[in-house]
Amino acid sequence: MLLKGGRVLDPSNDLDSPADVLIERGLVARVGPDIAAKGAEVFDCSGLLVTPGLLDTKVHLNEPGREDRETIATGTRAAALGGYTAVACRSTQEMVMDNQTVVQFIRRRAARDGVVRVFPIGAVTRGMSGKELAELGELAVAGALAVSDDDHPVADAAVMRRALVYSRMFELPVLSFPLDPELAADGVMHEGRTSTELGLPGIPSIAEEVIAAREVIFADSLGCHVHLSPVSSADTVDIIRYARERGVSLSAEVTPHNLLLTDAACEGYDTNAKVSPPLRTDADRRALVGAVADGTVSVIASDHSPCTVAEKQTEFARAADGIAGLETAFAALYTGLVLTGELPLERLVRAMTAAPAKVLGLALGSLTPGYPADVTVWDLAGEWTVDVEAFASKGRNNPFHGKRLKGRPAAVLVGGRFVLRNGEVAV
Template sequence: MGIWMTGGILANANNTLETAHLFIDNGRIARIVKGDTAPDTTGHEVIDASGKLVSAGLIDMHVHLREPGFEHKETIATGTASAARGGFTTIACMPNTRPVIDTADTVRYVLDKAEAAGRSRVLPYGCITKNELGRELTDFAALKKAGVIGYTDDGVGVQSAQMMKDAMALAKSIGLPIIAHCEDNTLVEGAPVSEGEFAKKHGLKGIPNESEAIHVGRDILLAEATGVHYHVCHVSTEMSVRLIRHGKQIGVNVTSEVCPHHLLLSDEDIPGLDANWKMNPPLRTPRDVQAVIEGLEDGTIDMIVTDHAPHSAEEKAKGMQLAPFGIVGFETAFPLLYTKFVKTGRWTLRFLLDKMTVKPAEVFGLPWGTVEEGAEADLTVIDLDTEKEVDPAKFLSKSHNTPFIGWKLQGWPVLTMVAGKVVWAD
């Protein structure tokens, strides 16, 4: 017995919408029947997706699941449940756990936990350096064999140019990318927010834009020298966009990502000393927001990620100076972007979907991200019409740290399927 998903709407590459019925068998899309007339579904399970958007499962290449070590913030089980509710079928988790993911045993721990949870598919990154201390490279070959898809010290920047060059050369030799958190520590120590009017008003040390861009520029030169695939995390400044654009123009294998909050918010939007508005990179100026939007639109920035970074209410209650950086993102990402960019007419629906499905799959060589016959049945069904308020109390994540409380949004996922199995449904 297979599954018929009937009456859904596909957003085509030419920005048209059409009704389609999908037959799913053995975890794959076996048949697509287009048109309003439903096929004979006798003898099969039926999922009625009438009037709802059917997309390839969303892919998020930058998330924090916190386990092992920080289970009070999130676990692999709660994190993947939250991801599934947000429509994400594949997520790539960062290694800044405790212990960090710098050994094959820790990689296997994460993969086993994810398999047991049975929700979104989890792809782990391994650390560039042991314990993310920037002093000694990890065993790249052993980490690759265990299942990592790339190397990053996300959470901290690799401060030594020589260490980063050595890492790039090694990653290139075994065919995996370097994923970089770009931040010069000498410019940011003790600063909780971006350098600007908000920081001045509240007497806070500011994080300057060049703290990110310095590493972006350095690493593009190193990537040119080594030939590695170099991927820039959570781009937030006009300077970084400019450097990445130039790198692409001269043929460097550089790709990049941006988060919803950096597309939607600037430091001028921060209402006060609420640490739910504290993230790293911090919210920048309106000029930077415009630059990252334009960078995404012209292809300089390749994809959208959430940087889902859960923290407990007690931790965030410590205030802007002392609270940890980060906000949750799984369950609000698509509705935020659909409401603020597609509903307003700036983006097409197909453009948004491509940045959350096709492009991450292409950049990282993943076999998902499309709705076509023969493809694995990773699917997200989305209600584009119903408006709801962001209510963190209803999140499946263990943590509720978001600046978007009370925002009224459309475009809410209602069903998520991984390899033909429904892993979440409203």
């Protein structure tokens, strides 16, 4: 396979220039200008952008347990339509990956039904209770790539300390959700002027910041790495920047919605804007964009959380958190940040390819010769209107419904094989 005549943007190799990409036996064989490959199938990339395939560190596929929300089949189709070639699957309350049986089930089902690569993320604690460690070694042997209690914070400092110590023995990255549940209490959105006007209990940003600071101290004192997943406040950004400047091994991710929206989106009690962590102020939003631009926050993760209609069409305080975001993540960011000049395209691509691959320890997110040929070809000029009823995902909960966006994948290859071609899922 020869991807011919495109603009190749590969941040992992500091490459941004016209080039061809030659793929042989499922691997990247060569990247450069005017490649001749006799007998190879040629895919014309003229006028298109060629990047490593996107990799998402925070996706909820909900199978087994909540197939009414999503399945591995529907979720990975949505991923391909969003330009992703790999997703890291997190636990949900109904499907906790705290034992090898669940991890192995997901791997088998993904091999059968998955359109893109699926990597299970095990739980830190049994039942994501935050009390007793899961069998981390068992999870590693079963194929878990990392461990996280997802949006259930490990509030007990002693438990988190043990998790960091033991996970290092099995080379399992720990992805920590920075939230103090006592400070968050019964809050349902950002604590501020908008929450007061709506009469809704708020979550103060300090509820995030105190746990972020705790993880910095652990990473420094234990000599281990911690990944904050995800962050939402300007003061958390300052904490991360302070730690990294002092050599602490710390990384963090942010969601597209926290980069693009503020708590004003909750006005009118719009439950599609109810997420965890919550949408915060424009000052927080701008600080997060700046942190991605300068690399302080290295990863952008969709936090794809499809919900049923019933879970969202209820009063705001009772509505489920989450956005079904795989199909809009890149396009919304490209339209809302790159085209407006807030974020360089190179930084956007890096945060969705090489950076998440590094956090998870994967040889992906790069067009380096010898790497798996996971590639996305983008039509950046392609303009489209978000229609949640046309989603491949079962989730219809997306705040960008009806918006005009630019940027869609023309082709997606996983291991050198088309899974999306000419904008249509090919498997």
